[in-house]
Amino acid sequence: MAVKKNAAKQPEVKGMSDTKRWIYGFALLFFALFLAVSVLSFFFFWKDDQSVTDWTHVFMSSKETVNEARVQNWGGKLGAVLAKTVVADGFGLFGLCIPAVLIIFSLRIMRFRPAMLRKSVRLTLILMILGSLTLGFLFRGNWEVFGTGLGGRHGISIAEWLVSVIGTIGTGLLLLLSIVLYAIYINRNTISMINRVGKGIVDNGRKVGEAVSTTAAGILSHEAKQTDDAKPETKSKKGKKEIDDDDPFIVRSADDDPPLYPGELIDDNGFTIVDRSGAPALPEEEPRPARTGKVEVDDAGFVITDMNAKTAPPPPEKDEDGFVIQYASGDEAEETPAPATGKTDIGTDTYTYPEPPVSATETACPPAQETQQFQSAPAYTAETPETSGAEAKDDAFVAAVPDGLDIEERRDLTVERLPGDESLSDEEIESALYDPTLDLSSYQRPPIELLEDHSVEVSVTSEEIVENKNRIKETLENFGIKIDKIKATVGPTVTLYEIVQAPGVRISKIKNLEDDIAQSLAALGIRIIAPIPGKGTIGIEVPNKDKKIVSMYSIIKSVKFQESDYDIPVVLGKTIQDETFVIDLAKMPHLLVAGATGQGKSVGLNAIITSLLYKKHPSELKLVLVDPKKVELTLYSKLERHFLAKMPGEEDAIITDTHKVIYTLNSLCIEMDARYNLLRAAEVRKITEYNDKFIHRKLNPNKGHRFLPYIVVIIDEFADLIMTAGREIETPIARIAQLARAVGIHLVIATQRPTTNIITGVIKANFPARIAFRVTSMVDSRTIIDQPGANQLIGRGDMLVSTGNDLIRVQCAFVDTPEIERITEFIAGQRGYVGAYELPEYTPEGGGDTGAAGSKPNDLSQLDAMFEDVARFVVQNQQGSTSSIQRRFSIGYNRAGRLMDQLEMAGIVGKAEGSKPREVLIQDILSLEHIFKSLDNF
Numbered sequence: 001m002a003v004k005k006n007a008a009k010q011p012e013v014k015g016m017s018d019t020k021r022w023i024y025g026f027a028l029l030f031f032a033l034f035l036a037v038s039v040l041s042f043f044f045f046w047k048d049d050q051s052v053t054d055w056t057h058v059f060m061s062s063k064e065t066v067n068e069a070r071v072q073n074w075g076g077k078l079g080a081v082l083a084k085t086v087v088a089d090g091f092g093l094f095g096l097c098i099p100a101v102l103i104i105f106s107l108r109i110m111r112f113r114p115a116m117l118r119k120s121v122r123l124t125l126i127l128m129i130l131g132s133l134t135l136g137f138l139f140r141g142n143w144e145v146f147g148t149g150l151g152g153r154h155g156i157s158i159a160e161w162l163v164s165v166i167g168t169i170g171t172g173l174l175l176l177l178s179i180v181l182y183a184i185y186i187n188r189n190t191i192s193m194i195n196r197v198g199k200g201i202v203d204n205g206r207k208v209g210e211a212v213s214t215t216a217a218g219i220l221s222h223e224a225k226q227t228d229d230a231k232p233e234t235k236s237k238k239g240k241k242e243i244d245d246d247d248p249f250i251v252r253s254a255d256d257d258p259p260l261y262p263g264e265l266i267d268d269n270g271f272t273i274v275d276r277s278g279a280p281a282l283p284e285e286e287p288r289p290a291r292t293g294k295v296e297v298d299d300a301g302f303v304i305t306d307m308n309a310k311t312a313p314p315p316p317e318k319d320e321d322g323f324v325i326q327y328a329s330g331d332e333a334e335e336t337p338a339p340a341t342g343k344t345d346i347g348t349d350t351y352t353y354p355e356p357p358v359s360a361t362e363t364a365c366p367p368a369q370e371t372q373q374f375q376s377a378p379a380y381t382a383e384t385p386e387t388s389g390a391e392a393k394d395d396a397f398v399a400a401v402p403d404g405l406d407i408e409e410r411r412d413l414t415v416e417r418l419p420g421d422e423s424l425s426d427e428e429i430e431s432a433l434y435d436p437t438l439d440l441s442s443y444q445r446p447p448i449e450l451l452e453d454h455s456v457e458v459s460v461t462s463e464e465i466v467e468n469k470n471r472i473k474e475t476l477e478n479f480g481i482k483i484d485k486i487k488a489t490v491g492p493t494v495t496l497y498e499i500v501q502a503p504g505v506r507i508s509k510i511k512n513l514e515d516d517i518a519q520s521l522a523a524l525g526i527r528i529i530a531p532i533p534g535k536g537t538i539g540i541e542v543p544n545k546d547k548k549i550v551s552m553y554s555i556i557k558s559v560k561f562q563e564s565d566y567d568i569p570v571v572l573g574k575t576i577q578d579e580t581f582v583i584d585l586a587k588m589p590h591l592l593v594a595g596a597t598g599q600g601k602s603v604g605l606n607a608i609i610t611s612l613l614y615k616k617h618p619s620e621l622k623l624v625l626v627d628p629k630k631v632e633l634t635l636y637s638k639l640e641r642h643f644l645a646k647m648p649g650e651e652d653a654i655i656t657d658t659h660k661v662i663y664t665l666n667s668l669c670i671e672m673d674a675r676y677n678l679l680r681a682a683e684v685r686k687i688t689e690y691n692d693k694f695i696h697r698k699l700n701p702n703k704g705h706r707f708l709p710y711i712v713v714i715i716d717e718f719a720d721l722i723m724t725a726g727r728e729i730e731t732p733i734a735r736i737a738q739l740a741r742a743v744g745i746h747l748v749i750a751t752q753r754p755t756t757n758i759i760t761g762v763i764k765a766n767f768p769a770r771i772a773f774r775v776t777s778m779v780d781s782r783t784i785i786d787q788p789g790a791n792q793l794i795g796r797g798d799m800l801v802s803t804g805n806d807l808i809r810v811q812c813a814f815v816d817t818p819e820i821e822r823i824t825e826f827i828a829g830q831r832g833y834v835g836a837y838e839l840p841e842y843t844p845e846g847g848g849d850t851g852a853a854g855s856k857p858n859d860l861s862q863l864d865a866m867f868e869d870v871a872r873f874v875v876q877n878q879q880g881s882t883s884s885i886q887r888r889f890s891i892g893y894n895r896a897g898r899l900m901d902q903l904e905m906a907g908i909v910g911k912a913e914g915s916k917p918r919e920v921l922i923q924d925i926l927s928l929e930h931i932f933k934s935l936d937n938f
């Protein structure tokens with residue numbers, strides 16, 4: 001098992017550095033606490049200890065200070081001087097930040113890294129500078145607290161300098177700006193909070209203004225109103241949600257329990273409010289009134305909408321499809337003819353559903369409308385389908401006029417141009433996007449410090465290089481091959497000697513002599529590459545005497561990995577050119593890992609998983625871990641609520657039992673088919689396009705659409721499975737391997753037995769990307785990478801990566817068990833989902849119970865568990881072929897045949913007519929449901 005071996009082989013280096021770290025950390029913690037105590041007591045006793053001003057006092061003997069009053073500071077003379085430096089000469093009240101930072105540092109050194117400590121050093125330091133500056137600005141040297149002032153010498157002198165440069169107001173504004181930016185840096189929600197406050201002020205101002213003008217207008221038109229008594233009142237808006245409020249959205253803290261659904265919004269009373277931007281449907285969402293699909297049009301041909309839009313224009317509310325919903329009153333529609341006053345009454349809840357659907361952003365920003373108003377208008381708004389034309393206005397009645405209005409009618413109209421709906425700012429549009437990470441928004445990726453830097457400085461000496469060069473030269477000359485030049489590239493474990501042969505020496509000659517040359521050089525692990533692809537030169541790889549360990553720490557830290565924008569970036573190690581080697585699993589799209597036992601396979605799998613954990617959010621990636629050996633992947637079981645996927649009802653998220661592996665693979669096939677259906681419904685070709693559409697809220701969750709995380713299936717020791725279950729394992733694996741790329745399901749399978757009965761033709765054909773660790777024979781090497789080479793590797797993570805065209809030698813990154821434990825603990829310590837990601841249920845052939853398998857086809861009391869689903873599928877598609885059922889439900893021929901017989905018995909399909917599909921006798925789902933009901937009573 002890799003776990004123990006790793007731990008055993010690295011004891012001294014790791015042990016030493018851990019002890020050292022702890023000692024340094026503890027010492028620093030001790031000092032930090034001492035400083036904290038000194039600073040705190042300085043706040044109270046600075047006056048009493050004014051006599052202790054500098055270091056000379058600290059080291060004076062008690063005799064010399066005998067006349068001085070006793071030092072009050074809890075840290076004694078040393079504490080008093082240190083605190084004075086930090087507080088009075090430094091940052092005033094905020095001097096306390098210095099011991100705080102030191103405490104954080106010491107905890108980090110000792111590897112106590114709760115999630116909150118991540119940004120804390122930076123935040124505390126900024127707080128210290130900004131805080132002392134603000135106090136220095138506000139109070140200067142007033143009251144002479146601490147001998148200098150509340151902000152300390154730093155705060156006061158910088159504030160004074162700023163005032164001299166940009167004046168008092170300038171400094172005040174600069175500080176305010178800095179404080180706001182700091183608040184935003186701490187929490188992005190600050191922006192929306194400030195927006196809300198600002199909007200509240202503006203809107204309240206506007207309301208006050210409107211109230212004043214309404215009152216004034218009311219007084220002026222008092223008489224006119226009396227004559228208008230006959231006018232019906234504006235109908236109250238029954239049943240309308242609080243969505244008209246200026247700010248109905250209170251977002252519950254993401255840290256609250258239970259976790260928020262993405263986009264879930266809560267009002268003051270704790271009720272969920274439907275997100276105006278068309279957030280995915282939430283369980284608590286109130287059912288909306290049924291769509292009428294119709295537009296209410298009044299006699300004049302105007303679309304009737306709610307007048308209230310005028311006084312408090314909310315952005316249009318949209319349904320899940322992004323359609324604008326316009327609410328009118330909750331009463332019955334009455335098409336009353338417009339009274340003499342020119343009023344048009346409106347009726348029932350009216351929805352306008354633009355067809356075809358438009359995007360949320362399009363509907364949110366309609367062009368400014370020109371509207372027309374009748375002079376004696378009451379309280380309703382009507383818009384024409386075409387909203388251009390001349391417009392008119394009255395306080396209470398606004399109507400858009402169709403273009404073709406004649407001059408007579410226009411005379412009665414006054415024109416007003418309404419401003420139209422507000423447009424969303426880029427930021428608002430951004431925040432309207434669906435954010436899959438929102439339900440675990442506080443999730444933090446593991447910090448790099450959880451990894452160990454195993455690299456011990458070793459370098460290949462010039463003597464070693466010269467010695468190897470001479471040997472290569474001599475050997476080749478013995479075979480009559482003259483050399484022009486040799487270039488050495490030193491890699492972490494192997495040095496590549498690139499040979500430029502003298503003119504006239506044919507490469508084929510060297511190629512033919514490959515084995516002889518290797519034998520003559522007689523060093524273990526020599527690999528000859530003749531020619532180096534893309535170059536006309538020959539490469540000879542010779543292992544270094546001292547081999548470097550490529551630690552996961554160094555490659556996770558690398559810019560190449562950190563800045564990689566791959567969909568599923570996997571960092572494997574370093575190439576011979578000492579370059580970090582990163583692949584995109586999404587493009588591979590599956591990976592076959594093979595190598596003899598003890599050559600670094602398990603470490604390789606751990607490196608793959610680790611790089612995924614360092615790059616992906618739990619909402620973006622799910623792992624299915626299969627571990628028949630039951631020891632290698634158990635470490636990851638802690639990730640269940642964050643990264644693991646399993647079938648419903650399963651206890652363990654790490655699958656070890658062969659039967660369960662078969663079920664899980666079949667369940668993945670069902671998930672794959674379901675994902676294909678979603679892609680088809682969304683009219684996209686691959687998962688990235690699908691998720692992009694979902695994020696932009698162009699897909700309706702009510703129609704089954706959901707954000708699709710990548711699923712990476714990792715199978716350690718594939719040989720064990722194939723030996724015990726054969727085709728039952730191979731078939732679903734081949735199916736997933738052939739099809740799952742587009743829907744984001746990727747396989748990584750590892751085996752220590754690289755023989756042809758394990759890595760069969762079917763598997764090989766579907767796994768173009770392969771990793772070979774050291775194997776014992778050339779035949780095994782050919783089985784894995786279709787060529788020799790893996791037999792010449794030196795082990796301990798030395799590997800050849802074949803991506804179809806290229807073969808690259810890579811030193812695999814080393815990651816040890818304690819590191820993985822730290823990472824999994826770090827992740828598991830954070831808020832997670834309620835459980836593992838659920839894969840679809842899979843009922844094994846025969847419906848999971850032997851009764852179904854043995855049931856007679858004409859016995860309708862023992863229907864197959866899938867009967868109803870299959871029946872719906874057949875009726876919906878009006879196609880009754882056994883093969884389509886087989887494909888759709890991933891079941892075998894026998895079971896599909898049995899199901900077909902049961903459908904025939906139930907009168908859903910007709911009789912078999914040779915090889916032709918059967919006739920479907922039921923035309924619609926409603927009739928089918930009747931059949932189900934009658935079968936229930938069977």
Ligand SMILES: Nc1ncnc2c1ncn2[C@@H]1O[C@H](COP(=O)(O)OP(=O)(O)OP(=O)(O)O)[C@@H](O)[C@H]1O
Binds near residue numbers: 001598600602797811
């Ligand atoms: N990338 C690496 N760098 C340095 N040493 C390594 C590396 N990979 C593996 N080793 C060393 O080789 C040992 C065996 O590795 P590992 O357990 O991964 O082999 P394995 O092929 O999985 O073996 P098995 O199939 O028996 O589990 C490790 O304990 C470690 O000491």
